[in-house]
Amino acid sequence: MKPAKNGLRVAAVAVFLLVVFVVVPAAIAASGRTDLYYTLSSVALLSIASGGVWLTFYIGRINIGQGAYSLVGGYVSAILVTTYGVSFWVSLPIAGLFCATASVLVGLPILRLRGVYFAMVTLILTEVARLAALALPITGGAKGITNIPPPGAIRIFGLTVVPAFDTFAERNAAFYFLSVTMMVLAFAALWRLVNSRLGRLFAALRQNEDLASSMGLNVPMLRVLAYAISSFLGGVGGAIFVAIAQSIYPSSFTVNDSVNFMLNCFLGGLSYVFGPMLGTLVLYFGWDLLFQAGEYQLLIYSGVMILLMLLLPNGLLSLRPPAIRPSLRMPAKRTS
C-alpha cells in the first residue's frame, strides 16, 4: 500500500468526520433549520440498515427483507423500554442481537436459495413481520406502541458520559449525534470487514459457492454470518429510529422500506462499502426534492433510477476520480 494513498484516505475520513460532526451542526445552528436534524438522523439510520443489505449483496444475495429486521429491532427496543423499564442503551444491543439470532434461524434454510428465489422470500419476510406485529398480543396490534420515553443518561462510576436526552434543549440534535455516531461505527466496522480476510472469503462466496466449499470454506456458516451481521445492523437502525419517533406501528417499516434499502445500495454502488451511505442520502433528498413535481413524482423518480442503473451500473461512487478509488479491483502490486 502506497503511503500517499493511505494519507489521502485518512484525509478523506477526517474531512467526512469534520463535516458530519462539526460543519453540519454549525450550519443548522446558523440557519435555524433544526428540522434538518430529524431528516439527517433518518438518513443516517436508514443508511445503517442499507449497509446491512449491502453486506448480503456482497455474498451474492439480493436482500429485500431488511425492513423486517428494522421492524423487529424497533419493537424489541420499544417493548423492553416501555413494558420492562429497560434503559434504551441496554435495549439497543439486545435489539440488534435479537435480530441477528432471528436471522440465523430464518437464514439457515432460506440462504440455500439464490438469485430471484432468495429475493422473493426476503420480500415476503417484511410482510410476515408486519402481520406478526399486527397479530401478536405483546406488540399492541394496529395501535402500536406510543409515548416511548427518550433515552436516559449513561453514567459510568457516577460520571455522566451521555446526559439524558430530555435534558437537551434541542432533543433532535442529540439524536442526530447518536445516529451519526452509530453510522460511523457501523461503516467503519463494515469497511474493516471487507478489507480483512473475512471480506475476501465473502467475496469468494459471491463468486462461486461450489468452488469455495471445495477449498474447505464452511459456506453455510459464512453465509449465515454475513446475514446475521446484516440483520444486526437492520435491528439497531430500527431501534434508534423508533426512539426518535417515540412510537412504532406495524407500518413503521414496510415492503417499501425494504425495497428502498436495496435501491440505496444499487444507487451508491455495490462495489463500495460507503455506497449505501451516499445512496441513502441521495435517494432520501432526491425523493423529497421531487415532491414539487406533484403527481409526476413517482414517474420522474423511477425514470431517473432506471437511467442511473443503465448509465452507472456500478453506482454513483464509480464517478470518483481514480486516485481515491479503493484497491478492490486492482490490488497493490508488491514493490519488492
Added chain:
Amino acid sequence: MAPILTVRDLTKRYGGLTAVSEVSFDVEANEILSIIGPNGAGKSTIFKLISSFVKPTRGEVRFDGEVISGLSPHTVARKGVVRTFQETTIFKGMTARDSVIVAHHLRSRASLAGFYFGTATARRDEQEFGDSADEILEFLGLGPVRYELASNLPQGHLRALGIAVGLAANPKILLLDEPFAGMNADETARAVEMVRAVRERGLTLLLVEHDMAAVMKISDRIVVINFGVKIAEGTPAAIRADEKVIEAYLGVEDETIGL
C-alpha cells in the same frame, strides 16, 4: 500398504436412473489413478460422490479408513480430499494470487474474529498464505500472471489456476476434473508434466478424463466405467488390451450384433 482411498459398492440413483452402480476400487497413496469412460458413463458422478458434492444412494467412500461419503464438501476438503473444477469454475473477479490466498483458508490458525481484528496470528497467517501462494503460482508457471484477474486468463492458465487453488488447500488427494479437456497436443504435454510434478510433491491424484492419449501416458492405473458400472481396472497396458474396454469405446463387432 493400505490404500489411501477405498470406494465400496458406490451407487447413485436419480429417480429411476442409476447413474453409478456398485462401483468399487482402491486408490494407493501417491499414485495417479484415472477414471475414464464414454460420455454419460457416470464418471463425473463418481467424482462428485468422492468429493461429497453428491451423497451416495448406497455404498461408501473411505479416506484413511474413515467414511467420508455423506459429509459436507467442506468437511471432506478439510480432511484432505480436495477437488478441482473445470476451467469455467473460478473466482472471475479475483486475481490469480488472491484466489490462491483465499484457498489457503484450511491452513489458517487464526479464528475469523482474529482475522477481523488483525491479531498477530492472523497477520502471520496472511503473510504465510501470501508466500505460499507465490510459491504455488511459481511452481505451476503462473508467476508472471499472478496479478491478472482470473477472467482475463487464457484457458491453459485457468487449468493451472484450478490446480493451484486445489494445492493451496493442502490436500492429500487431489481430484482433477478433466484436466486435459479441450487442449491441443502441446498444452496437454505441458499439463501432463504439471500433474506429474504435483505427484512429486507427495500427493495422490485421481483424474476423470476423456483424453485417452494423455491418460495412457500419465496414469499408474485406470478404472473404466461404462453405463455406471466398472468394466475394467488395471495398468494402461492392460486396459488398452481389454476387450470390454474396446467394445465400450469402439462399439460391438458387427457380427456379434448380427449385421
